[in-house]
Amino acid sequence: MELRQLRYFAGLAATLHFSRAAHQLHITQPALSQAIRQLESQMGARLLDRTTRQVSLTPAGLRLAHDAERILAAVAASETAVRAIAASCPAAGPATRPGPE
Amino acid sequence: MELRQLRYFAGLAATLHFSRAAHQLHITQPALSQAIRQLESQMGARLLDRTTRQVSLTPAGLRLAHDAERILAAVAASETAVRAIAASCPAAGPATRPGPE
DNA sequence: GCTGTTTACGACGACCGTAATCATT
DNA sequence: AATGATTACGGTCGTCGTAAACAGC
Secondary structure, X not given: XXXXXHXXXXXXXXXXXXXXXXXXXXXXXXXXXXXXXXHHHHHOOOOEEXXXXXXXXXXXXXXXXXXXHHHHHHHXXXXXXXXXXXXXXXXXXXXXXXXXX | OOHHHHHHXXXXXXXXXXXXXXXXXXXXXXXXXXXXXXXXXXXXXXXXEEOOOOEEEOXXXXXXXXXXXXXXXXXXXXXXXXXHHHHHOHHHOOOOOOOOO
């Protein structure tokens, strides 16, 4: 499982629409479809009920959608915190060159 | 930021030793070094103090190490939960073929 | 017939492993 | 000199986009 998968699935779960979700995620519909299919395969569980025209979450999909948002929020929060710490600690900066001059 | 990065960083933070961490992660040292470097670049913050022979966490790295473990635990828990739900809901299985027969 | 998802296919890029280099003890 | 991390480089796999096929309203 990768964060990319969770981002895509969260976007799809929010809209329940492949086209719109793909557009919001800045990818094409086939790429999203493939990624979701791969996620389902890896999880060994069907996450969506696709009746070709109707997209709805299965119980497992609902759970994953909920968890995905929490996880993605935690990741974003951590990233913000780490950047803040680095910013307040010049010695921990990315390219803090004390330099001889 | 990807989970792969977090897994690698968590493993490295646990041992503070590239060779041992890489071995435990089933990759080579250069691959780990590259992944960590990439993570630092993307985060815009130095996560480790590498004095060539001595590896120690920066404040930002310490924070990320802590967050990474929490996030990875949440991911693992979610995966378990989703699989359990799918297992208890045959209709949500991966290849549950009701079949005409 | 049209909207919307899936499948097929080719190209680009990322990740990993091997080999060589450099630094520290 | 030996250990350990980095850099360079080539191969391979994954991911994405375009094009075509399929299904429901």
